Amino acid sequence: MAYLLALDQGTTSSRAIIFDEQGGIVNVAQKEFTQIYPQAGWVEHDPGEIWSSQLSVTVEALASARIAPDAVAAIGITNQRETTLVWDRKTGEPVYNAIVWQDRRTAGFCDQLRRDGVEPEVQARSGLLLDPYFSGTKLRWILDNVPGARQRAEAGELAFGTVDTWLIWNLTRGAVHATDPSNASRTMLYNIRTGEWDDELLRILGVPRAVLPVVRPSSGSFGATSHENMPGHIMVAGVAGDQQAALFGQACFTPGVTKNTYGTGCFMLMQTGTTPVASTNRLLTTVAWNTGGATEYALEGSVFIGGAVVQWLRDGLKIIRTAPEIEELAASVPDNGGVYLVPAFAGLGAPHWDAYARGAMLGLTRGVTSAHIARAALESIAFQVADLVSAMEADSGIRLEELRVDGGASKNNLLLQFQADLLGVPVIRPQVTETTALGAAYLAGLATGVYGSRGVIASQWKEDRRFVPSMAKEQAAEMRAKWTRAVARARHWEEA
Ligand SMILES: Nc1ncnc2c1ncn2[C@@H]1O[C@H](COP(=O)(O)OP(=O)(O)O)[C@@H](O)[C@H]1O
């Protein structure tokens, strides 16, 4: 029996999951780590803690499962995307904290680039829109604000990486400075059509080529582990950003097949095959993965606050004690009582891309209770996802037949039923909802011959539960119209 080890380095925790060849979970180890908020709108992680938490869960997962390293066929890495790190090539010392994808500090620079009229060029080359979300403006910020960083970068002394690159560097003790096309496509420095770092984008963003990692296929060798605390020498053979890995783990291998992950944020990806589909509806065109020499693409809608709105009810409003409690509270009322909650706590992502929007709650009357607010919070997740589906159908010309779902909040049956009601198509939850880690394991398993083909992987995908639409179409349309009005009121709040 060969095992595959997936390292899933997420925004709030590092996890290591061991899978067997059938895609079954053998063992999981997980560790949360510190979120650093130096100022309003800034979010950082300690690079040392990203690495140490990931290393410790990896060692723990292997030890407690009593699996010898030589029984592990390969490691797959998957990671929070866009988060930006810069370190010294000689010492491996970071020059600054990791700037997290949620960080908004470069909003002003993005505004300036938009005024300069470069957005169409940026979109054509990178598939992305001008927003602080992506790595490019964060990297520039580090180079411009850490004393001496720009000169050292130009002299070739510094290395840039997203989290995958940082983990590979540490696992191989600095021998490999590499990323994969799915992660590269989130930097705003990479041309998704040529499959290379793009000189024009580097010029626009003021980034010297000398800091960039090598881009290798998502399924293939990234070197063997050689860290003193890591048992054995295991090949890193699969790398993908977490949302693309989830698309792979959900076996979305044919154009039009779509998944949505309900985690901290919501990320919907539609596989579009070997041709990148340019978006005219403010979605992102992104690399899904590169396997077997071919690059495949996806359309993506990214929503910044998904399950995080449930955390806000728990930690901010304190109307629930645990996230799952929201389901019972929301189900204790027959409807939202007229309440619409727009969780624009970190601005709005796709399809609005409004860094200045802020949260809003509308329709409050004296009859409103915490149960209505709980219901409105869950519904807000589904409304945002429905907006993504509309944009995706318009961009791709493909009518969605079903939606595959995963992520922490996909355990919530009320949410998924409402999602199916709004979309008018079945929403399907698979048996294994750890699809992100599973996707990374599959990419590693394909590279090392554990799986002979994608067909074997697709046959492992099993349905857990199917949510079928039951709401009248007119009612769904009426609710969506109200939601759209609520969103309009939340927009541009900070500028007002
Ligand atoms: N039963 C539930 N109902 C609604 N939301 C939930 C439930 N369980 C977890 N969540 C939400 O799911 C999110 C965690 O999902 P996860 O996929 O682990 O996120 P991430 O990978 O982004 O850290 C949290 O924001 C949490 O509030």
Ligand SMILES: O=P(O)(O)OC[C@H](O)CO
């Ligand atoms: O770590 P997650 O699961 O919240 O995912 C973060 C995304 O990759 C950000 O683009």
